[in-house]
Amino acid sequence: MKQPKIVQKNDINLFEALTRxxxxxxxxxxxxxxxxxxxxxLVVALVGFKTVTMSRQLDQLQGDISxxxxxxxxxxxxxxxxxxxxxxxxxxxxRTFNDASKRYLEALRQADRVTSSRFAQVSRELPSGVRxxxxxxxxxxxxxxxxxxxxxxxxxxxENLTNTKQFxxxxxxxxxxxxNGYEFTVTCGLWNATAGGDQ
Amino acid sequence: xxxxxxxxxxFIHMVQMKKTGRGxxxxxxxxxxxxxxxxxxxxxxxxxxxxxxxRRMADQNGFKARQMCVxxxxxxxxxxxxxxxxxxxxxxxxxxxxETSQMSSTKNESxxxxxxxxxxxxxxxxxxxxxxxxxxxxxxxxxxxxxxxGGFRPLCMDTAVNSACKIWQxxxxxxxxxxxxxGVREDELCLSLFDAxxxxxxxxxxxxxxxxxxxxxxxxxxxxxxxxxxxxVQKRITETAVTQxxxxxxxQMMRSKDSPVTGVCLCSDWGASxxxxxDIRSTLHLQVASAAAPSFLTCPRDFSFAExxxxxxxxxxx
Numbered sequence: 001m002k003q004p005k006i007v008q009k010n011d012i013n014l015f016e017a018l019t020r021x022x023x024x025x026x027x028x029x030x031x032x033x034x035x036x037x038x039x040x041x042l043v044v045a046l047v048g049f050k051t052v053t054m055s056r057q058l059d060q061l062q063g064d065i066s067x068x069x070x071x072x073x074x075x076x077x078x079x080x081x082x083x084x085x086x087x088x089x090x091x092x093x094x095r096t097f098n099d100a101s102k103r104y105l106e107a108l109r110q111a112d113r114v115t116s117s118r119f120a121q122v123s124r125e126l127p128s129g130v131r132x133x134x135x136x137x138x139x140x141x142x143x144x145x146x147x148x149x150x151x152x153x154x155x156x157x158x159e160n161l162t163n164t165k166q167f168x169x170x171x172x173x174x175x176x177x178x179x180n181g182y183e184f185t186v187t188c189g190l191w192n193a194t195a196g197g198d199q
Numbered sequence: 200x201x202x203x204x205x206x207x208x209x210f211i212h213m214v215q216m217k218k219t220g221r222g223x224x225x226x227x228x229x230x231x232x233x234x235x236x237x238x239x240x241x242x243x244x245x246x247x248x249x250x251x252x253x254r255r256m257a258d259q260n261g262f263k264a265r266q267m268c269v270x271x272x273x274x275x276x277x278x279x280x281x282x283x284x285x286x287x288x289x290x291x292x293x294x295x296x297x298e299t300s301q302m303s304s305t306k307n308e309s310x311x312x313x314x315x316x317x318x319x320x321x322x323x324x325x326x327x328x329x330x331x332x333x334x335x336x337x338x339x340x341x342x343x344x345x346x347x348x349g350g351f352r353p354l355c356m357d358t359a360v361n362s363a364c365k366i367w368q369x370x371x372x373x374x375x376x377x378x379x380x381x382g383v384r385e386d387e388l389c390l391s392l393f394d395a396x397x398x399x400x401x402x403x404x405x406x407x408x409x410x411x412x413x414x415x416x417x418x419x420x421x422x423x424x425x426x427x428x429x430x431x432v433q434k435r436i437t438e439t440a441v442t443q444x445x446x447x448x449x450x451q452m453m454r455s456k457d458s459p460v461t462g463v464c465l466c467s468d469w470g471a472s473x474x475x476x477x478d479i480r481s482t483l484h485l486q487v488a489s490a491a492a493p494s495f496l497t498c499p500r501d502f503s504f505a506e507x508x509x510x511x512x513x514x515x516x517x
Contacts (some may be wrong), residue, residue, distance in 0.1 A: 009288075009315045010365060010517035012332050014339045014356040015269075017310040021336065 114142060114190065122188060125160035127153050142188045147181050154184040161188055200226065201266040201354055202257060203514030205362075205507070206342070207384055208238045211252065212510040215262045222369075222495025223515060225502055229260040241273020243341030250348025257349075267351040269342050270513030272359040272382070272389050277333045285318060285325040299333050308336045314361060332358050355516065359389045362512025363466060367393050369493040369515075377458045379447055380490065382509060383440050383467040383475060389509070392447050394458055437475050441482050448483060462486040466508040 071077060114137045122142060126132060130153045134145040146157065154172040161170040168189040175184040205212040215227035237249040253267070283294055292313075299311040316328040339356060346353045357365075363380040382389030444463060451460050463485050465472050476487040489505035492498055496511065504511070 008517065009313065010361075010368070011355065012312040012314060012357045012361045014310055014312055014332070014334055014358075015343055015353045016355065017312045017334075018336065018339045018343060021310060 118142065118190070121164065121166060122161065125157065125164060127156040127160065129153065130157060140190045142190065144186045144188075145183070146186060147178065147183050149181040151175075151182055153182070154186065157186050161186065167191065200264040201268060201514060202262055202264045202351065203268040203270070203510050204253065205270045205359065205510035205513065206233070206238060206243075206249070207272060208233055208240065209384055211256060212507050213253070213256055213260070213262070214507055214510045214514065215260075215264050216511070216514045219497060222493075222497070223511070224497040225499060225507075225511070227260055227262055228499070228502055228507055228510075229256055229262075230506070231256050237345075241271055241275060242338055243345050246341055246344035247348050249345035250350075253345065253349035253351065257351075265351055266354040267346050267349075268354050268513040269346065269356040270359050270362045270509040271338075271342060271356065272509075273334075273338060275335050275338055276358055278358075278360070279331045279333065280316070281329050281331060282319065282326050283329060284323075285327050291327065291329075295329060295331055299331050310334050310336050310339055314364075332361070334358075355513070357513045359509045359512075360391050362509045362515075363389070363391045364393070364512075365515045365517065366490070366493055366508055366512045367391070367464075369495050376461045377451060379444055379460055379463045380508075381440060381444060381463050381465055381467070383436065383465065383472060388440055388443060389466075390443060390447060392451060392460070394451070394455065433474060437478050440475055441478055444479060444485075445483060448485075460485065462488065464488060464490040464505075466490045466505050472505075 119135060119142070122144060123132065126146070127148075127150070129150050130146050130148040132144050132146050134143075136143045136145075146153070148154075150156075154175055158170045158172050161167055168191045170186070170188050172184050172186045175182060177183075200215060200217040203214050203216055209232065211231050211233050213229045213231075214225050216223050216225055231252070234245075234248050234252045237243065237245040237252065243249055256262075257264075279299065281295070281298060283291065283298070285291075286294060295313055296311055300309070311331055311333050313329045313331040316330050319326045319328060342356055343353045359382060363382065367378075367380060377392070377394040380389075380391040380393065382391075448460050451458070463476075463479055463483075465476060465487060467475070467489075472489075479485055479487045490508050492502070492504035496504075498504065
C-alpha cells in the first residue's frame, strides 16, 4: 500500500492556527450567507413569478370584463335579451295555464259522473216493446223515463237490471196510462256513486 | 528581517534577526520589564499597553523590522503527545483537531498546532508521533492584538518550549546528551527534556497546582507558587526548580535507565541563576551550564544567548 508522504513539521504557529480558525468560521459564515442569499433569491424569484402570473391573470380578467361589457351594451343582444325575457314571461303564463288545466282535468277525473257504457248497459236490459224516452243522472242515480204497451214492462225492466248486479238498487215509479200505453220511470242507484261514479 | 520577542509577565526579550546563508543572524537585541498589568500568567490582559511597549522598545533600539514572531509561556497551554496513522497533511490536521478538541474543555474556544516528532512502522502501517499544543483562543488573540496594536504584522507564535526545542535541534554539543532545558524566570518555569536519541520528551510538572498530573499529559510550563508572607523569592524559585527538575530526572530514569539526564541547560533571565546552578549541581549532581548559542546563529559578542533563547527560538522556522 502506498504510504502518504510525511511532511516534516517542527514549527508551531498559533497565529496561523488562529487565522485558520477564523477562515473556517468565515467559510462557515460565507456558506450560511450563501444559503441565505440563495433562499432570498428563491423567495424573490417566487414572488416575481407570482406577481407576473397574477398580473397576467389580472390582464385576462380585465379583458374578460371589457368583452362582457361590450356584449351587454350591444343593442342587438339587449333586444334579444328582452325578447327572451318576454318569451320567458309567456312561457311562465302558459305553464301556469297548463298547470291549471291539469288540475282541472284531474278535478274532472275525480268528478261524480256516469259513462256512456253505463247507459249502454242499461239500454241492453230494456225489455222488448219498451221505449226509453228520457235519461237523466243525478246524485249517483240513473233515471230512465219509458213508455210501453205492456203493463208488466216496468217490473220486467227492473228485474233485468237487478239481475245484472251492476247496480246497488233498482226501482220504478210513476206508472200511468198515456197514448194507449203506460208511462213509467226506472231508477238505478250506482254502486259507490258518492266516490265519483264510473272512472 | 524580522523581530522575535519572548513575552513573559516579567520581561520582554526582543531580538531583530535576519536569515543568512547558513542560518540566522541577530542584528539587534533589547530587554525591558513588561509593563505592569499587561501580561499575567502568560495571558495578555492589556493588548494596547503591551503593543505600545513593543512599539516603543523597537523604536528606541532602532529596530526597523515590522514583522514579529512571538514566543509565549502559559500554564493555560497544554501539551499532548499522540500516535496517529500517517495521513496526508490536511487529513492529519483534521484528525488532530478532532482529537484535541475532545481533550479541551472549551472545545470550540481552543486552538491547536503540532509538530511531528517522528514515525513508527507498525504491523498496521505507518504511524506518526505528533506533539500537540492546545491553547485557549483568547490567549492567542491577545498576543495577536498586542502585536498589531504595536504596528507590527504577526508572523508566527510559538510556545517557549518548542522554541527551546528548535534551538536544541541545532545545538550540536547538546544533541548527543539527554539534557534538560530549564527556562527559569521570576514567576514561571519552562522545562524541556531532550534525550540523546534525537527525541524530545516532556513531562508534566505541576508546580502551583496540587492536582495530580495526568500520565499522558506533558506540560512544560508552570507558574511558580505565589510568595507567602515575604518568603525569599530566590529561595522559593530555586526550591521549585530543583524539585521539578528532580521529577524530570526520575521520569527519565523510569523511562530509560541507559540514558539518564546528564546535564541542565539554563535558559534564564533571572539574576540569581548562578545560585540556582550551584543548587542543582550540589543537590542533583548534574552538570549545569548556560545554554550556548548554536552554530547556525551569528550573534554579537555581548549577546547573552541563554537569556534570549526563547526569543531566538520563536524566530527560527524550519
